[in-house]
Every structure is written in structure tokens, then in C-alpha cells.
Amino acid sequence: MIVKHGSTTFLKVMIFLIGIAILALSIYWLPEMAIKDAKVHPDTAYFLIPFLICAYGFCIAFSVALYQAFKLLTNIEKNNAFSESSLQSLNVIKKCAFTVIFFILLGIVSLMVLAKTTGDDAAGPISISLMGILATSIIAAIVDALQKPLKNVLAFKSKK
DSSP states (O other): OOOOHHHHHHHHHHHHHHHHHHHHIIIIIHHHHHHHHHHHOGGGGGGHHHHHHHHHHHHHHHHHHHHHHHHHHHHHHTTOOSSHHHHHHHHHHHHHHHHHHHHHHHHHHHHHHHHHHHOOOOHHHHHHHHHHHHHHHHHHHHHHHHHHHHHHHHHHHHHO
16 A cells, blocks of 8 residues: 555644644643633632643543554554554544543533533533534544454454
8 A cells, every 4th residue: 555645744744733732722821711710700710620620631632642643644654554553543542532522521510510600601612512522422433433444454464
């Protein structure tokens, strides 16, 4: 199988840029946002802790998935797409997708508790979170669909 290195290089660059954005989000933007919100709303500042836990858990799981996607692209570049390493990367990506869904759900629960306490309407952020769950579920389903033929190829190779 001949791989065009331009397309995999483009995808690797995009993964790298997304990784930098996630790093900037977790190092600069999240703490800054939490500090500003705590100053504006000191009576509900303790509700920031669950949100920060969810946000950092999301960032860590997403970063691990990006690294595994980078590894998968490296395997494809080396014409080693049908390997145990590729199968392992897909498995980790699927687990990260479920972890991301868990942290989004945890964030929704925290948001609902905050909305009950303050009397605010949380329908907008909750609907966006549900869209994120849908997108992540689609990614998990695609990864699962890619895993099944790869397992069959590896099982066929081991029988030979």
C-alpha cells in the first residue's frame, strides 16, 4: 500500500496545532476564566471546582486521543497500518472518547446543580454539551467500525 505523505503530513500538522490549542486552553484560558468568574460571583465560586475538574479531564483525555491519532498516522506513513500498534491506538482513542463523554456528562450535572442553586437557565450550555456527546459518540462508533476489520486482518495474518 502506497501512502501519499502529503496528506498524512497535513493531518499530523493539524493534530499538532489542535494539541497546542488544547495546551493553551488548559494552561492560560481556563485558570484565567475561573479567576475572573470567582471575582464576579464570589457566592458561587465553589461551583468552579467541578467545572475545572471536568474541563481538565476533558483536555487530558482529548490530548491522549490526539497523541494516539498521531501515532496511528505515523504507522500509516510507515506502511504499517495493519499492525497491533494501530489496533492498540484505535482502542485507546475509543476509551478516550468514552472518557470525554463521561466528563461532559459530569459537567452537565454540575451545570444543572448550579442552575438550580442560582435560578439561571442552563438550556443553552446543556444543548451544546449534548451536541458534543453526539459528536464524540460518532467518533467512537467510527473507531469501533475501523477496529473490527483490523482485528480480522491481524487474526488472518497470525493464522498464516
